[in-house]
Amino acid sequence: MKTAMQAVRNSRFGPAGDVLEYGEVPLPRPPGKGEVLVRQRATSVNPIDCRRRGGYGRALLRLRGIGGFPQILGCDVSGEITAVGPGVSELQVGDAVFGAKSPSVRGTYAQYCLVKAAEVIRKPPELSFAEAAALPYAFLSAWAALTDAGFRAESAAGRRIFLQGGSGGTGVVTLQVCKALGAHVAVTAGPQGVDLCRRLGADEVFDYRTEDFSRHLDQFDFAICLADQSEEAKMISILRPGPGTGYATIVHPLMSLVDTKGLLRGGSEAARTFLRNRRAQKRRHRAYAWSLFRPDRAALELLAELTEKGTVQAVIDRTYPLSATAEAHEYSESGRAKGKIVIEID
Structure with a gap:
């Protein structure tokens, strides 16, 4: 039985090349009530990820119990459900989903991600996993x-x-x-x-x-x-x-x-x-x-509807493998990106 996965995490604040480490970490626990486990196929770099890596928000995040180390950053979810917790009826194992989770120490720069079922919806078939990862957060x-x-x-x-x-x-x-x-x-x-x-x-x-x-x-x-x-x-x-x-x-x-x-x-x-x-x-x-990010299922469903119609499209500047997340952060901080920076996950 599989017990580990590949992920990118940091154990201190600092520059991307110094603190972001790619390697093996334990799998998330099984999903609890109202949760699903997602096999991630892609995620993205958001400015908040880079800022948190540098220490931004550490005081308030610590008060919320999500400021410790080691951290796995990342907020965008895009992948397939591999397990569902009690009380989840609208989603099932095998569903391709996308969405975003609030900043935490168990984020989405990983092969598997635990997320509330209410924070993800079925991915429109018109979107690739990479495109879906570029949109929600x-x-x-x-x-x-x-x-x-x-x-x-x-x-x-x-x-x-x-x-x-x-x-x-x-x-x-x-x-x-x-x-x-x-x-x-x-x-x-x-x-x-x-x-x-x-x-x-x-x-x-x-x-x-x-x-x-x-x-x-x-x-x-x-x-x-x-x-x-x-x-x-x-x-x-x-x-x-x-x-x-x-x-x-x-x-x-x-x-x-x-x-x-x-x-x-x-x-x-x-x-x-x-x-x-x-x-x-x-x-x-x-x-x-x-304003701060907040989950909004109705807004996520609106986004999915508009992508299905073709009136909203993902704009991706560059993609990186999970192992090159530090380089993706450095590119994000350069200010040159037009559109999103996506991380593809094997």
Whole structure:
């Protein structure tokens, strides 16, 4: 009976080439109530993986019981179910599934991954395992921000959405989903990503190195920060007065403040900053949010539906074998990737 698997893990914080180790580790325990065991065929590199490897969020993650060592990073699930736990009826052994799990110390950079059944759904046959791995965590992170800002799929048609960072792994899928739902979408991108965003259907694309989007845009319903929080004031300036408008960011300072100043001082400073900003927008009847990834089965099913229709496609910049995960992290941190970096698992 098999008792071990290949995985990539780290036993300390540091640079990818120094701390990420490929080798044999014990298999996950059997799935418990509401869980499934997935034989991973692919996963992907998300910026949060690289940042966690360097120590980002260690204080708050430790409080949640998921900050210890050794760690297996990774959040995207794409593979076949090999075992189901008690209470799981909608999925069965042999199903090809995809989805994303919250950050943990038993992540997806491994041949096998234990995940809650509610966090995965059947993979559309139109998607390869590599393509399926490129979509869920990035999309669900941005979807959390969109919904926190007040965006709703059923009323998306005709709404005006600004996405800062349209050509990165999160931006490319979010741009496509918003367009598929009928929204008008403006994005920023680097010079190498401008054409990509146009091909994906963006209505307006601004090269962030040479153009100031805030000089050209006005009366937008939603602005979503996917890349650089320092432009928050500019993003808010393009919004029309509410209600039904909002700003949200997935790159807020909560974790970094707690890391550098401790739970009490850092947490208090983050709370004061957030509440001050939210009050300022509330006076203009706008939503304001600092958003985090959260599982959302309905959103995952929407994503699957749109990929089946062909209106949303995976955009993969490069693929690496599991044994080269450190190189994949280094490429991610170079900032050159357009789309997702996928790790294929034998």
